[in-house]
Amino acid sequence: MPHWLAWLNVDRLGVIVALATAVSAVVYAHRQTVIAQGAQAEAKRSADAAEEQVRIADAAKAEAQRSAEAALKAVAMDARRDHHDYGASRVELENLERRESQGIPNVPSYIATVRNASPREFMYRARVYYTANSYSDLKSGTMRSGETVELHLGSPDVEYERLEMWLDGECSCDQPDGAEGHWQRSFLVPPAPRQPTRRVTVLR
Incomplete structure (x- = not known):
């Protein structure tokens, strides 16, 4: 019988088994700790990635909102420009003149000629x-x-x-129509020019 086997008895065997079990438990616990730490690190990376995705999504949403607002502003600006540049601002008083009324001798009229220089009707x-x-x-x-209209104001002496x-x-703008219409144009009317003096030739 080997010498070391004689040394081994039930009590010592129990101690050895207990030590082996404890070592196995420590090794298992260490492995589980490493696994848990790895899972925790992966969960943190996933959480960080998810947080980054949320941040990117929020930034994209804010940028889309800014782009939409800028587009709306551009549309409104174009509409206002359209209202002004292609609207009644191009209806112009072209001429004011004193003219003899057709078919009624010696009854003059003060006539305004207005031109539509806008591309619209x-x-x-x-x-x-x-x-x-x-x-x-x-x-x-x-x-x-491009059309002109003549407006007979009345007597040039008034x-x-x-x-x-x-x-x-x-019109593409969002401005409401006024009580009389969408655009208003006003032109000052100066006094009519005096009627030319007629020369009278006296025969001698």
């Missing part, structure tokens, strides 16, 4: 003001692009304050 109503609150309606109709026109037509 307008429906218009015109009136002439003598004072701030006194006026006469003149004419209404349609002005095509004092006029202004010629006023209200216009309607297609």
